[in-house]
Amino acid sequence: MRAVVLHAFGPAENLRYETVPDPMPGPGQVRIAVRAAGVHLVETMMRAALEGVAMPPLPDLPAIFGGEVAGTVDLVGEGVDPSWAGRDVVTSAGRPGGYAELAVADLGSVHRVPSGLGYEAAVAMVVTGSTTLQLLDVARPVAGDVVLVTSAAGGIGRLAVQYLRDLGATVVGAAGGPAKVAAVRDLGADLAVDYDEPSWHKAVAEELGGRAVTLVLDGVGGDKARAAFELIADGGRYVTIGAASKQDFQPDPETLRARGITATNALLILIGRPEDRPRFEARALAETAEGRLVPAVQSFPLEQAAAAHAALESRATTGKVLLIP
Numbered sequence: 001m002r003a004v005v006l007h008a009f010g011p012a013e014n015l016r017y018e019t020v021p022d023p024m025p026g027p028g029q030v031r032i033a034v035r036a037a038g039v040h041l042v043e044t045m046m047r048a049a050l051e052g053v054a055m056p057p058l059p060d061l062p063a064i065f066g067g068e069v070a071g072t073v074d075l076v077g078e079g080v081d082p083s084w085a086g087r088d089v090v091t092s093a094g095r096p097g098g099y100a101e102l103a104v105a106d107l108g109s110v111h112r113v114p115s116g117l118g119y120e121a122a123v124a125m126v127v128t129g130s131t132t133l134q135l136l137d138v139a140r141p142v143a144g145d146v147v148l149v150t151s152a153a154g155g156i157g158r159l160a161v162q163y164l165r166d167l168g169a170t171v172v173g174a175a176g177g178p179a180k181v182a183a184v185r186d187l188g189a190d191l192a193v194d195y196d197e198p199s200w201h202k203a204v205a206e207e208l209g210g211r212a213v214t215l216v217l218d219g220v221g222g223d224k225a226r227a228a229f230e231l232i233a234d235g236g237r238y239v240t241i242g243a244a245s246k247q248d249f250q251p252d253p254e255t256l257r258a259r260g261i262t263a264t265n266a267l268l269i270l271i272g273r274p275e276d277r278p279r280f281e282a283r284a285l286a287e288t289a290e291g292r293l294v295p296a297v298q299s300f301p302l303e304q305a306a307a308a309h310a311a312l313e314s315r316a317t318t319g320k321v322l323l324i325p
């Protein structure tokens with residue numbers, strides 16, 4: 001098969017499109033002819049082997065990155081009902097990696113693609129969608145909340161804005177640049193702001209009039225997270241899911257105590273609850289099939305995985321980034 005292989009940690013160009021041996025399904029596994037595979041920002045950080053940034057352990061090289069794939073079962077392993085062959089499936093755990101034409105997965109990790117849902121929407125939801133729902137489950141927003149979402153035009157951000165809008169919360173979406181801000185506004189955010197503008201947080205405070213932010217959902221970290229945190233009313237909540245800026249932001253414990261603000265690292269909670277993942281994956285797929293959540297995708301041909309990484313690293317993407325074999 002053709003796959004994207006990393007032989008040396010470093011820049012995006014190190015991702016090479018090559019021919020590698022076809023994976024074969026073992027007992028209890030299926031093989032998937034991949035139609036769409038997901039890419040994560042953290043994979044760009046792993047590819048570059050960045051130091052001082054929280055990320056999963058680096059793989060041994062050569063490695064095929066990724067793991068979330070949607071496609072058609074083309075082979076079944078020993079002990080698997082042959083009727084699985086030909087079915088459209090999606091998994092978060094494709095091996096030896098997702099950036100490939102073929103991937104094998106344990107049957108227990110596989111979901112049927114709900115009817116009416118394409119491969120791209122299914123693969124966009126299986127990890128990024130389920131993570132969004134888990135993040136919201138931790139954050140527990142209510143209709144009366146004023147919620148500030150950072151990276152609001154991103155994979156998680158767009159889905160969070162939709163969910164919060166439908167919940168009846170007041171949604172403030174912050175994103176970088178006019179095009180992303182317009183996308184956030186189109187999603188129905190009550191307020192969409194460009195947080196690349198230095199005084200963006202002042203504009204948010206002004207636009208909200210007398211109301212204050214009660215909940216921040218942040219995946220960016222750094223100065224943007226700090227400015228978002230400072231908008232939170234006494235008694236509010238700050239929930240983080242990551243640090244896209246590669247800059248950690250830790251609210252000052254004394255400020256948290258004095259102002260009655262709670263700070264929660266949702267990512268640590270999610271990592272500690274792997275048993276919840278299949279349930280949230282299934283829910284994310286169902287919510288999308290039923291039209292309640294609509295993922296946006298930005299697709300690149302598989303052989304252009306390096307361009308996909310470069311686009312993610314330069315903040316040039318919106319929605320979920322996919323590779324299409």
Ligand SMILES: NC(=O)c1ccc[n+]([C@@H]2O[C@H](COP(=O)([O-])OP(=O)(O)OC[C@H]3O[C@@H](n4cnc5c(N)ncnc54)[C@H](OP(=O)(O)O)[C@@H]3O)[C@@H](O)[C@H]2O)c1
Pocket residue numbers: 040041042127128129131151152153154155156157174175176177180219220241242243244245246267312313314315316317318319320
């Ligand atoms: N997707 C998941 O399943 C998942 C799981 C666990 C954790 N997370 C974390 O949650 C956060 C959001 O994830 P996502 O998948 O939805 O990503 P994403 O928002 O689709 O992509 C990254 C976005 O982060 C913003 N960003 C700000 N500073 C950046 C920088 N220095 N470099 C690159 N991007 C920067 C950019 O949006 P602007 O231009 O609008 O700033 C960029 O488009 C990330 O921290 C991610 O690591 C995601």
